[in-house]
Amino acid sequence: MxxxxxxxxxxxxxxxxxxxxxxxxxxxxxxxxxxxxxxxxxxxxxxxxxxxxxxxxxxxxxxxxxxxxxxxxxxxxxxxxxxxxxxxxxxxxxxxxxxxxxxxxxxxxxxxxxxxxxxxxxxxxxxxxxxxxxxxxxxxxxxxxxxxxxxxxxxxxxxxxxxxxxxxxxxxxxxxxxxxxxxxxxxxxxxxxxxxxxxxxxxxxxxxxxxxxxxxxxxxxxxxxxxxxxxxxxxxxxxxxxxxxxxxxxxxxxxxxxxxxxLPVPRPLVTLRGPLDDLLTDERFADHSRQWVRAEYTDPTPQPDPMRRLQARFPWCATVVHLPSASSADDGAGYARRVRAARDDAEVIDAFLAHVREGEGASAVERELIRDVLAARTVAEVRA
Structure with missing residues (x-):
């Protein structure tokens, strides 16, 4: 039988x-x-x-x-x-x-x-x-x-x-x-x-x-x-x-x-890992456009609208995960020390961003925005 x-x-x-x-x-x-x-x-x-x-x-x-x-x-x-x-x-x-x-x-x-x-x-x-x-x-x-x-x-x-x-x-x-x-x-x-x-x-x-x-x-x-x-x-x-x-x-x-x-596999599954720009442009990923894709982008900070951008290249991109390549082992003590050492509110904010971004603080553009916001808050407090 x-x-x-x-x-x-x-x-x-x-x-x-x-x-x-x-x-x-x-x-x-x-x-x-x-x-x-x-x-x-x-x-x-x-x-x-x-x-x-x-x-x-x-x-x-x-x-x-x-x-x-x-x-x-x-x-x-x-x-x-x-x-x-x-x-x-x-x-x-x-x-x-x-x-x-x-x-x-x-x-x-x-x-x-x-x-x-x-x-x-x-x-x-x-x-x-x-x-x-x-x-x-x-x-x-x-x-x-x-x-x-x-x-x-x-x-x-x-x-x-x-x-x-x-x-x-x-x-x-x-x-x-x-x-x-x-x-x-x-x-x-x-x-x-x-x-x-x-x-x-x-x-x-x-x-x-x-x-x-x-x-x-x-x-x-x-x-x-x-x-x-x-x-x-x-x-x-x-x-x-x-x-x-x-x-x-x-x-x-x-x-x-x-x-x-x-049995046949109708649509193979693949996990792609790398910086978001590489995933979007590098030719080594070109053969995966017809597969189910799990994208793990390794940029230090979260990137805007990654799913929409990835699906433009990989129509069957099913999931996107942010996994920074450089991870921090900070248990909170380092962050606490940076906050105590901060000389002003801008440095407190920079310490926070470095903590949540696995070590990367505010960019130049962000530092300028932070200064503008803090200055506007100071003016408002004086007027009050």
């Missing part, structure tokens, strides 16, 4: 205020073609299909079209819910879906598989939706479920017991934060509290393959346990990381091989 493991589509997610629906549509179309070209028997979508519990109306047609296209390409499809999805919304019409598309969102059914067959016998697919301990603990009385680790371990115990009774090969699709993964800060919205909700790798012992979702970059925790990651880049921290899915093959004995299938 040939299985395609994908996850974290995040339909409806924006990228710095820009819709990603068109880009995601194109990437998922390629994924459908890969299913057809590789004669995939089963597609597993391991959670976070939508980006929010209440997706906009425009999100539903993309999901419906893609699931139907995957089935038309010859694959059975199994979808589970993640921590972003509303299990109720994702699963409410599961009974109305075609026979070759299954959506698993009911936590009470984690020990009951969807069973498929190939020339070597049955393959049992166990879908584990994202399990919030406080919400699901009432389903299993007498079991302590205070953390994700405890809850996922219990769910997988149910899977192991059922799989042992049925015999044959087994696959698990789950959505969690497993121990040993490398996440991208600010991308995977945390479902952890301290270290309590990290699921140990040993919890996944047993199944022939474990298809995980939640981490946006591909990860291999063992030969059998993997994250496929998201099909799009959703953060500049992910720039350069491949997008794609795992093509998994089972033979009569279980897991036979796993191969990575790359």
């Amino acid at each position: 040939r299985i395609l493991h994908t996850s974290d589509w995040h339909i409806g997610r924006s990228f710095h205020g820009h819709s990603t629906l068109d880009a995601l549509t194109g990437v998922l179309d390629v994924l459908v073609e890969q299913v057809r070209e590789n004669a995939v028997d089963l597609v597993i979508v391991a959670g976070d299909v939508f980006d929010s519990a209440a997706p906009s109306a425009a999100c539903y047609p993309l999901l419906s079209r893609t699931l139907a296209a995957l089935a038309d390409a010859g694959a059975r499809v199994v979808v589970t819910s993640g921590n972003h999805d509303s299990a109720a919304r994702l699963g409410f019409q599961s009974a109305l879906l075609r026979d070759d598309i299954t959506v698993l969102t009911d936590p009470s059914a984690v020990g009951t598989p969807v069973t498929f067959a190939d020339d070597h016998g049955p393959v049992h697919v166990y879908g584990i939706p994202y399990l919030e301990p406080a919400i699901v603990r009432h389903l299993w009385s007498g079991v302590e479920l205070r953390s994700q680790a405890q809850t996922m371990t219990h769910a997988l115990d149910l899977v192991r017991a059922d799989a042992a009774a049925r015999g044959g090969r087994s696959i698990v699709a789950a959505h969690c934060f497993a121990a040993g993964v490398e996440s991208t800060p600010g991308v995977e919205r945390e479902i952890r509290q301290g270290g309590l909700d990290v699921v140990p790798l040993s919890a996944f012992d047993g199944p022939d393959y474990v298809a995980l979702g939640h981490i946006h970059g591909r990860q291999q925790l063992s030969q059998r346990v993997r994250y496929a990651g998201a099909p799009l880049h959703y953060s500049f921290g992910e720039a350069g990381k491949p997008r794609g899915s795992w093509l998994v093959e089972l033979d009569a004995a279980g897991l036979s091989s796993v191969r990575w299938l790359d």
